[in-house]
Amino acid sequence: MWGVIKSVLAAFFGVQKEQQRREDFKQGRPMAFIVVGLVMGLIFVVGVAALAISVAR
């Protein structure tokens, strides 16, 4: 699980180690990455909105 989160974070940032990428693709189950990606995307958007709202106060 922690590995999946780390890979999704790396994707957000846009940089990933080649070795880690190979590891991820060995699993053969994309669903974990998709779900974690969506959830973290949502957290990111809500976070930015919260920051903007608190600054605008």
Added chain:
Amino acid sequence: MRTPFVWMVGCLIGLGSMPAAVASGWNMPVGVTDLSREIHSLHMIIFWICVIIGVVVFGVMFYSLFKFRRSRGAEAANFHENTTVEVLWTAIPLLILVGMAVPATATLKKMYDASDAELDVMIIGQQWRWRYEYLGEEVAFNSSMSTPRAQIRGEESRDEHYLLEVDNPLVLPINRKVRFLMTSDDVIHSWWVPDFAVKQDTIPGFVNENWVRINEPGIYRGQCAELCGMDHGFMPIVVHAMEEEDFEVWLAERREEAEQEAMGVDREWALDELMERGETVYASICASCHQAEGQGAAPAFPALAGNQRLIDDADWHLNTILNGVSGTAMPAFRSTLNPVELAAVTTWTRNAWGNDTGDAIQPAAVVEKLANQ
């Protein structure tokens, strides 16, 4: 030339000529409000950040091209990834962007804060002039370009403020927060005065807000900045910023005038008086479409001179001016002109250019008509 020395010299020459370009008038003005100064310095900081990045990136690139050229026996390195470098070139721009966003957002917040204004002015875009209404002051007027058409056609030489002069400038006090409420009667216009760092769209059906607090008295000029039709280039903005006492005097005079005008509605007007007034109103409001001699501009704008329907039917004529023709460019003037102006311009168009009906349309008759509609 084995050193990066050449590149450095080149970069220094480039950098050295920047202040000249900045002072040349091509740059945005510093302006006359605290906010415009702040926006200007933001603009300059970001500009210099971009210059430094550009010099460093292109400097390294050109230096590498030169230093590691093939004729000197350089071999291309062949590797696939380098996580450290990739992290660096993602993190550095991120930090720079956030670093620029923080002060920019702080300024943006100030720009949007139109609260606690001491004076409210409604700015209304119209094809092709501006209308200014001092809310709560009973003062309102239209501001049309005053450059003569002959100068535009090249028949006369252009004067200093060619296309940037108006009959009635917007007058504002200095050192007071003035809030603008901005909308449009027809299409989207944009009220732009560079010295205030204000450029705000005026949109039919919406009211946008903006504000200024001017530091120095003076005359500031601007233009409509949203392509709005044929005479888009002919609806300039002139703002006359005055000391507060002078502004109060001006406002009182304007209020007085408005009262006089309101009283003028009840009395009987002579044909000559109406004609004199009507000529001015026509030139400032109608001539941009129906042309100076009432000849119109086929096929868009009908002629009023020698217009048989107009000559025969005074009632329809007045109605058209009051209510416009919906679905066409002909605007309704019932709320942008006062009864005296409406009566005068109707009288003028019924008698000028050989229309010669002899009719004097009375302001009182216009008031009655407005009340019955």
